[in-house]
Amino acid sequence: MNITVVGSGYVGLVTGTCLAETGNNVLCIDIDENKIHKMKNGEVPIYEPHLDILFHRNIKANRLNFSTSLQEGLDHGEIIFLALPTPEDEDGSADLKYVLGVAEDIGKKITEYKIIVDKSTVPVGTAEKVEAVIGKHTNIEFDVVSNPEFLREGFAVDDFLKPERIVIGSSSERAIEKMKKLYKPYVRSGNPIIVMDEKSAELTKYAANAFLATKITFMNEIANYCERVGADVDKVRIGMGTDSRIGKRFLFPGIGYGGSCFPKDVKALHKSGKDSNYDFKILDAVIDVNQKQKLALIPKIENYFNNSLSDKKIAIWGLAFKPETDDIREAPSLEIINELLENNCKITAFDPEAMPNVEKKIGNKIAYANDMYDAVKDADALIICTEWSIFRTPNFDKLKGLMANQTIFDGRNLYEVNDVLAENFEYFSIGRL
Numbered sequence: 158m159n160i161t162v163v164g165s166g167y168v169g170l171v172t173g174t175c176l177a178e179t180g181n182n183v184l185c186i187d188i189d190e191n192k193i194h195k196m197k198n199g200e201v202p203i204y205e206p207h208l209d210i211l212f213h214r215n216i217k218a219n220r221l222n223f224s225t226s227l228q229e230g231l232d233h234g235e236i237i238f239l240a241l242p243t244p245e246d247e248d249g250s251a252d253l254k255y256v257l258g259v260a261e262d263i264g265k266k267i268t269e270y271k272i273i274v275d276k277s278t279v280p281v282g283t284a285e286k287v288e289a290v291i292g293k294h295t296n297i298e299f300d301v302v303s304n305p306e307f308l309r310e311g312f313a314v315d316d317f318l319k320p321e322r323i324v325i326g327s328s329s330e331r332a333i334e335k336m337k338k339l340y341k342p343y344v345r346s347g348n349p350i351i352v353m354d355e356k357s358a359e360l361t362k363y364a365a366n367a368f369l370a371t372k373i374t375f376m377n378e379i380a381n382y383c384e385r386v387g388a389d390v391d392k393v394r395i396g397m398g399t400d401s402r403i404g405k406r407f408l409f410p411g412i413g414y415g416g417s418c419f420p421k422d423v424k425a426l427h428k429s430g431k432d433s434n435y436d437f438k439i440l441d442a443v444i445d446v447n448q449k450q451k452l453a454l455i456p457k458i459e460n461y462f463n464n465s466l467s468d469k470k471i472a473i474w475g476l477a478f479k480p481e482t483d484d485i486r487e488a489p490s491l492e493i494i495n496e497l498l499e500n501n502c503k504i505t506a507f508d509p510e511a512m513p514n515v516e517k518k519i520g521n522k523i524a525y526a527n528d529m530y531d532a533v534k535d536a537d538a539l540i541i542c543t544e545w546s547i548f549r550t551p552n553f554d555k556l557k558g559l560m561a562n563q564t565i566f567d568g569r570n571l572y573e574v575n576d577v578l579a580e581n582f583e584y585f586s587i588g589r590l
């Protein structure tokens with residue numbers, strides 16, 4: 158099939174590349190000329206594991222192309238995916254200006270039947286709005302489908318190629334059949350394509366993200382309580398997670414959830430509830446607890462240094478909001494850095510992929526190390542913000558030789574407490590004494 162993807166960011170580029178991988182002819186559109194220029198020159202503009210192999214293979218096969226022209230995109234695709242940003246607006250709602258702006262342009266430029274597929278995460282009722290905006294400008298027939306995306310950064314290619322489910326929200330048989338045909342190669346293992354109405358599809362995405370954010374937040378509260386009563390949250394986590402009704406995943410406590418999705422999506426669902434006179438009390442608590450959790454290490458650090466942080470040399474391992482990505486949107490590391498800088502600490506950080514993005518955001522307010530050991534030279538303490546695999550088995554002897562003071566504040570519970578203590582380090586983590 159000829160497919161167009163409008164918006165070539167994390168979701169759009171992964172979608173376009175993975176759709177090309179099963180033989181479709183894909184044209185990726187973006188208004189960012191620099192991004193399109195880079196991709197035309199064979200450069201993947203984001204770090205996402207395994208994406209580059211598929212990207213280059215499909216460009217070579219001429220199944221993956223790029224353009225800044227929406228008109229070209231509309232001429233090319235039978236199906237037009239919208240993978241546009243839906244950032245947090247000032248009041249917490251999802252800002253639909255990108256989605257509705259492109260819908261307006263589609264309405265003005267459409268010349269024959271198209272299926273417009275919304276892959277962005279959007280509030281209930283957006284498909285109706287998109288339909289109305291397009292329909293205002295044209296009499297040409299079209300269908301709008303809600304097809305939320307569930308990929309995780311760092312696993313995006315795998316999640317797209319082998320999805321646990323595909324959700325299609327539509328009332329048009331014609332569109333549903335076409336979408337099922339497009340996705341058939343991705344569900345050969347028997348995972349379902351779930352068809353429902355547009356509103357339910359839109360809410361499915363928010364409900365899934367809000368539930369996962371709540372699950373993490375619940376564990377963070379259990380962890381905080383563990384610290385007060387002397388229990389070990391890792392033992393509690395395993396004890397709970399082996400109950401198949403609870404499940405082992407997304408029970409890891411830490412310094413809160415970040416990223417481009419959970420924070421904004423929880424707030425957007427909360428705001429949508431308010432707009433419909435429904436008070437999502439649980440989401441209110443999730444937002445509040447998560448914000449505080451991002452700084453959960455700070456009192457421990459202050460306490461350790463007797464409230465005199467000025468001029469302390471702090472090393473940070475991990476800046477991305479999670480491992481295997483260069484994405485720093487809503488990353489807990491940034492909040493911690495901010496707090497430490499306000500207390501006049503000197504910070505040296507290392508992250509395998511995210512340092513360029515942090516440098517773009519905060520410049521030389523902190524120093525950037527060449528590797529994880531370079532970061533800890535003369536440090537008074539090491540803080541771990543992201544659980545990159547390379548941080549999991551450090552050479553403690555080497556650390557000892559490099560650090561001025563052997564203390565670790567671990568925001569991701571990477572090590573067994575006794576193992577670190579046996580190495581003669583002082584060790585503070587989340588929910589364990």
Ligand SMILES: NC(=O)c1ccc[n+]([C@@H]2O[C@H](COP(=O)([O-])OP(=O)(O)OC[C@H]3O[C@@H](n4cnc5c(N)ncnc54)[C@H](O)[C@@H]3O)[C@@H](O)[C@H]2O)c1
Pocket residue numbers: 163164165166167168169186187188189192240241242243255258259276277278279306307308309310417418
């Ligand atoms: N990042 C994720 O892991 C993820 C996963 C599932 C769903 N989502 C949702 O998918 C949507 C996109 O997220 P993302 O992370 O890919 O965003 P992104 O910011 O990485 O990418 C969006 C792209 O759209 C482009 N764009 C903006 N206006 C445009 C226009 N008028 N025409 C063409 N291109 C335009 C931007 O230049 C950018 O490249 C959001 O609604 C998000 O909530 C994201």
Ligand SMILES: O=c1ccn([C@@H]2O[C@H](COP(=O)(O)OP(=O)(O)O[C@H]3O[C@H](CO)[C@@H](O)[C@H](O)[C@H]3O)[C@@H](O)[C@H]2O)c(=O)[nH]1
Pocket residue numbers: 278306307308309310311366369373406407408409410411412413414415416417418419478479
């Ligand atoms: O047990 C856990 C699991 C995750 N996290 C944190 O939660 C955040 C989000 O992690 P994850 O869900 O793995 O990453 P995302 O790429 O943000 O993916 C989420 O957001 C996407 C965008 O909507 C959805 O498509 C995915 O299904 C959903 O998992 C990160 O800060 C993690 O550190 C924890 O603190 N504890």
